[in-house]
Structure formats: structure tokens, C-alpha cells
Amino acid sequence: MIHWNSFSDFLAMGGYGFYVWGSFGVTALIMSIEPIMVARNRKTTIARLKRQLRAESRAENRNNAE
């Protein structure tokens, strides 16, 4: 079933190794970095919105006290 005779054959890709792995490498890199960046952006956005919300409710409480 497996097409390759050895692992080094697989890496060499019949002489096209640079091009094949250059394609797959960059694709894998992008498709792992994008979700990480989206998740990080979500974290910082939520933290900022929570800060803003707390600041707003503090201001409101002050106004009510006066």
C-alpha cells in the first residue's frame, strides 16, 4: 500500500523535495499560526472589554452616590 521504499525516499520526493516540502511547510506554518493569533486576539479583546465594562460601572456607581 505505502508507495515509498524508505524514509529518505519519502523526504527526497524524487528530487522535488525542496519544492514539495517548501509548499507543505509554509502551509502548515500558516495554518497553525492563524488559529493561535485569532485565539490570542480574542483573549486581549475580552480582557479590554471587561476592563472597559468595569470602568463604566464604577463611574455609574459614583454618579448614583452623588
Add this chain to the structure above:
Amino acid sequence: MKDRFNLYRFASPATFYPLAGALIPYFAAVSVVFGLAGLYLGMLVAPTDFQQGEGYRIIFIHVPASWMSMFIYLVMAFWAAIGLAFNTRLSGMMAQALAPTGALMAFLSLWTGAMWGKPMWGTWWVWDARLTSELILLFLYIGYMALTAAIDDARRADKAGGLLLLVGVVNIPIIYFSVKWWNTLHQGSSVNLTKSSMAETMLWGMLLMAMCFWMYSIAVAFMRVRTIMLERERNTDWVKTLLAGDEK
């Protein structure tokens, strides 16, 4: 009051937000499963191509990335049309959430195309119809993101961006049919609905990878749209309740 199931309910951010959140892990898991199966078939089982040797294996990411770059644009244009026609809140958020993923797919299509073109054609790049129109697609994505980012008011940004998307949609059939309409270095499509010129394992490998890219795009776009929803709806009660809780 009858609690009838109503599909339009999900057009409201307050209902779509938890739904998208619940679906993300499934799309991500399915994407990984399809990806592993596709890589197994494509990289380990599929035979050597009689013309291109092992170099043809780039097809397993080049074609899915290219398909997604065009398909995501069409989905964005669809949301733009809905948004401009019905002034719905969700549509602009959807388009904005999809744009970076679409741009990355267009970039991957061009990158893997260059890595494929060099050994097969002897050049990284030619200014022919297929390659140039795909490059224009990348610029449309970047233009859309720059335009919407430059306009502070979200509603106006959606409108301007939506118009750009609808005008740019003419580029999609040009990309798709470019290999038929013009003489180009790029080969014609290997797959269409009725016949395929590929070996069975190659075809399945490619289709599995396409499903992997598709599910990946949905998962990432859902992640992104949830953040956009919180940001844009921060003054609504449902977001305030979420933020007062332990939303992560």
C-alpha cells in the same frame, strides 16, 4: 407563545454567538481527521505521476487552497449582498471574519503555485491570466481589509467594504475560466463534475484535503466572528452579561 424553531433566529448575534462557540471544536476535529486522511492518501499511498514525478504532490494543498480562496470570496460577497440589501448586523461581521483566512488561502495558492511552477515550467512566476487574476484576488482581500479597517464606524465600513466585494466578484469567474479563455501556462482543471483525469487515490487525497481546508476555514472564521461580535455589540445587554461572567 409558541417556541417554534426559527432559522432566522440565528441571524441575531446573541443566538449565533453560543451556537458558533459550540460548533468550533467539531469543525476543528473534523478538519484534523480529513487532513490526516488526505495526507496519508496523498503523501504515502498515491502513485507517482507519469509526467511530473513526485513533484505533482503539491496539488494536495495547491488545489484546496485555490478553491478556498475563491469560495471564501464568494461567501463574503454573498454576505455583502445580504448586508447591503437587508441591513443585517451579522453579515458585515461574517465578511470581516472571513477576509484574513481568504487572504491567507490566496497567498498559499500563489506560494504553492510558485513552488510548483519552478520545477515544472522553469519559472516561479509568469504574468499569465490564471496567475495574475489570482494575484488580483489577493489584492482584493487586502484592499477589503484595509478599507474596512480605515473606517471607524462599523456600519459604514461594512457598506464600503461590501461594495468593494460586490464589484470584485467579477474576478472569480475570470480566475476559474482563465485556463479556457486564454492561452496560459497553467494546466486545465484535472477535476470536474463528470470526469477526472486523476488516479483514484490522487483524487480522493485531494478531495479529503479540500474538506480539511473547508472545515479549517469555518472553524477559524467562527473563532474570529465571535470576537468581532463581542467588540461590536459591547453596549448590548447580552454581551455585558457575558463579560460580567467568566467568558474566556
